[in-house]
Amino acid sequence: MKILAIDTSCDDTSVAVVEKKNNQIKTISNIVSSQIKIHAPYGGVYPMLAKRAHQENLVPTLIQSLKKATLLKSVSILADRHRLTQKGKVKELEKNKILNKILEKDEILLEKTVKFLEKYEKPKIDAIAITNTPGLEPCLWQGINFAKALAFGWNLPIIPVNHIKAHLSVNWLTPVGSKSKIKNQKSKQIEFPAIGLVASGGHTELIYMPKQGIFKIIGSTRDDAAGECFDKTARILGLPYPGGPAIAVLAAKKESGIKNQELRVELPRPMLFSNDFDFSFSGLKTAVLYSFQSQKKSIKESQNYKIAMAKEIQQAIIDVLIAKTLKAAFHFNAKSIIAGGGVLANQELRRQFKIKSLKLKIPFFIPEKNLCMDNASMVGTEAIISNLKTTNWQKIKASGNLNI
Numbered sequence: 001m002k003i004l005a006i007d008t009s010c011d012d013t014s015v016a017v018v019e020k021k022n023n024q025i026k027t028i029s030n031i032v033s034s035q036i037k038i039h040a041p042y043g044g045v046y047p048m049l050a051k052r053a054h055q056e057n058l059v060p061t062l063i064q065s066l067k068k069a070t071l072l073k074s075v076s077i078l079a080d081r082h083r084l085t086q087k088g089k090v091k092e093l094e095k096n097k098i099l100n101k102i103l104e105k106d107e108i109l110l111e112k113t114v115k116f117l118e119k120y121e122k123p124k125i126d127a128i129a130i131t132n133t134p135g136l137e138p139c140l141w142q143g144i145n146f147a148k149a150l151a152f153g154w155n156l157p158i159i160p161v162n163h164i165k166a167h168l169s170v171n172w173l174t175p176v177g178s179k180s181k182i183k184n185q186k187s188k189q190i191e192f193p194a195i196g197l198v199a200s201g202g203h204t205e206l207i208y209m210p211k212q213g214i215f216k217i218i219g220s221t222r223d224d225a226a227g228e229c230f231d232k233t234a235r236i237l238g239l240p241y242p243g244g245p246a247i248a249v250l251a252a253k254k255e256s257g258i259k260n261q262e263l264r265v266e267l268p269r270p271m272l273f274s275n276d277f278d279f280s281f282s283g284l285k286t287a288v289l290y291s292f293q294s295q296k297k298s299i300k301e302s303q304n305y306k307i308a309m310a311k312e313i314q315q316a317i318i319d320v321l322i323a324k325t326l327k328a329a330f331h332f333n334a335k336s337i338i339a340g341g342g343v344l345a346n347q348e349l350r351r352q353f354k355i356k357s358l359k360l361k362i363p364f365f366i367p368e369k370n371l372c373m374d375n376a377s378m379v380g381t382e383a384i385i386s387n388l389k390t391t392n393w394q395k396i397k398a399s400g401n402l403n404i
Contacts, residue, residue, distance in 0.1 A: 169381050
């Protein structure tokens, strides 16, 4: 079974081909087109710029993905000749009318999609999986409309996928070149009940999974997500976007020279001891702002101060994420902890999570760093692993805030 998967939930355009074979799920290709350079001047994602970039990037990304999967094949000479016949012209005209209707609000994407469908044959795939929720709606619609056009043009079923579930389900993907299901867990299997943590730029949620395919949110952020907190605090310190990687790089450095007592930084761990599984990171952001504003200009510009602040910001977020997750694991007698989302690409978070879960003898599962970020491979994996049903392409809609 081969699935073409598409994700445009935020600022990355991604297309992948995922295959289930011999009871294993593997990625044949997973192409991601980043928009970081576009949004960096704004310090965050600008939805309408992201939407336009998706229109430009979807077809080229699809071509790269199909080519890497050896599924890209030009239309045959016979098919070209048929299109030139009177019958072929009528059929082509009717087809283009429907494509125009599907992509009527996306002129750039319409032109590129029509040319693509005319130039290349239908690939040997069984279905198309598309992220339809949650995310930025202008971005989601680009991927959805593109998937609809392909589903119509190729006469294929379409599968809507929840982005949050996909961040966890990617843990069942067999890493390339590995015989085990989870590379960093060797031959261990994910057992249930399990606790899932999704931490990204837009989401911080704890999820109870009594068994495969069943997701119940038990905790979420009341304000800023963990990734959003990284971005906002990085901006305060004058660091580039995206903030998470920038803070991680600075936090890995050592202070130089004699440490000034004024450079000591202590930040709160919001809701660390609350009697629930919710998160809150806006207070941490505010504490960073007040600390920064209270410093002398010479301190603010000090590299040592920024290093100390970066270390403390990173550790505060790590402390809260790990403590809340382990608390949930104990409460629900979890046999596994599953993690996903862009924040989980943070090397120090991964390291401390593995150490603490090992001490508590709770297996910890996490995807490779590139699969923590938004990507289409996780969308295809979720479609397969949860046995999701196909939907009439005409009925699929985007929903920016739909819960799992």
